[in-house]
Amino acid sequence: MITVEHVTKRYGAVTAVDDVSFVCRPGTVTGFLGPNGAGKSTTMRMICGLTPPSAGSATIDGVAYRDLPNPGRHVGVLLDASAQHAGRTGREVLAVSGQLLGVPRSRVDDVLELVGLTGAAAKRRVGNYSLGMRQRLGIAHALLGDPSVLILDEPANGLDPEGIYWMRSLLRDFADRGGTVMLSSHLLREVEAVADHVVVIGNGQVVADGDKDELLAPGGxxxxxxxxxxxxxxxxxxxxxxxxxxxxxxxxxxxxxxxxxxxxxxxxxxxxxxxADSAGLEGLFLSLTSAGATSAGATSAGAASATAPTEDKGEAA
Missing domain, CATH: 3.30.70 (Alpha-Beta Plaits)
Structure with missing residues (x-):
């Protein structure tokens, strides 16, 4: 389980994340959504111990990421699929990480097969991978330690329609077996198809947090x-x-x-x-993050509003 409690991150006079709280529970896929500059990547980096919060706390199963023994065996993380050694083969990338994690060598073969990077693809240097292949390798890396929690930022970026369907099935199966998935993506239709829970962040604040079906229920x-x-x-x-x-x-x-x-x-x-028909996740997202919306704070399974997001070069999609 991922628990974020009143997390704030300030960079000088700029508040990138402002008193954010939410929970990602076992057995669910949580869609973590927001426009560019909303604070999504900063929040995910704080959960993963890469960015220290100015206030508040983020824990995995009640423990801060930095305090987890061998964290890769508990949490699988994909924040940047391009952050891989371009000179190594896909198999070598996973083999090195596997030694650090202490997993059997057979686990490397298992995850390569799971993500569809077997044979010649496993022996190809990462620098010659397509974006979709790097995404698959990044997902394999996240799964390598057989974790109970997955934190994925834009994992479908570069995947073709077949690959997106495969990824959606993989995440659904992971959650159905009791795993916790936190998924950030701009592909709102794909998030709608796989997520159980939705958290929307705008201008550094949570503007919606609730069960997907309740949030998307039509009104009137x-x-x-x-x-x-x-x-x-x-x-x-x-x-x-x-x-x-x-x-x-x-x-x-x-x-x-x-x-x-x-x-x-x-x-x-x-x-x-x-x-009335539901406008879907896309309609909810636009209503919460449109330029004309005004901040109304966090909501639970209901409509909310948010101030217009500002572009932040330090915030990934």
């Missing part, structure tokens, strides 16, 4: 009438806020009985009355 009703202006007047008279859509229907934050009674009292014929 869609209503369409034979005479739209008459329906709009009837709902306004009933005190129901109305938002017109491009197809001529209305979205309302009210229950079906209230809408039906207002329409009946005004003699308006309804053509459609149904729950």
């Amino acid at each position: 009703l869609v209503v369409r009438a034979l005479e739209p202006p008459a329906l709009e007047r009837a709902l306004a008279d009933a005190g129901v806020a109305v938002r017109e859509t491009q197809d001529g229907s209305f979205t309302v934050d009210a229950d079906a009985e209230t809408v039906g009674r207002a329409a009946a009292a005004a003699g308006v014929v309804l053509l459609e009355l149904r729950p």
Whole structure:
């Protein structure tokens, strides 16, 4: 389990991460999302002991990363797939790390097969790898110590559609076997497909934190009438806020009985009355991190707002 409690990181007068708290639980994939400069990579580096927090704490199963005995056997980390020795072969990269971790030599072959880098690919120098192959090697490196926790930053970058599907299946299987996965990615549809829990960070603060299905649950009703202006007047008279859509229907934050009674009292014929569709993770992300949003603090399984993110050259995607 990953536990982040009131973590803050300041660089002089600049606060990159501001009082961030969340939990990634065993058996789940947590999507950790945010625009460039939001503080995602800084937060992940603090969890992994690479950047000391100015305040707060981050622990793995209750222990700070730096205090874990042989941390690679507990936590598999992929923060930068290009940070690998270009002159070594893929097998050599893993063999050296395997000796440091104290894993059997057979484990190197196991993870190479798992990520699809067998045969000639394993013997090729990393400097001649494609981006997708480096990502696969980075995932193999994260899995090498047979950890119970995975922390992955943009692991699908450079993977083709087949590779993305493979990675999604791998992470889902890892979590289903009781592992904890923290996944940061700009591929929102892929995160939506695999994540159980979602944490969204904007401008250094958590702006949404909750179960994915609850966060993405649609809100309100869609209503369409034979005479739209008459329906709009009837709902306004009933005190129901109305938002017109491009197809001529209305979205309302009210229950079906209230809408039906207002329409009946005004003699308006309804053509459609149904729950609104979810905008999906992409819609949630944009609503929380758009330039017009304002900060409203952390939310749990509900809508929230965030101040517009600023670009930070020190913050990776």
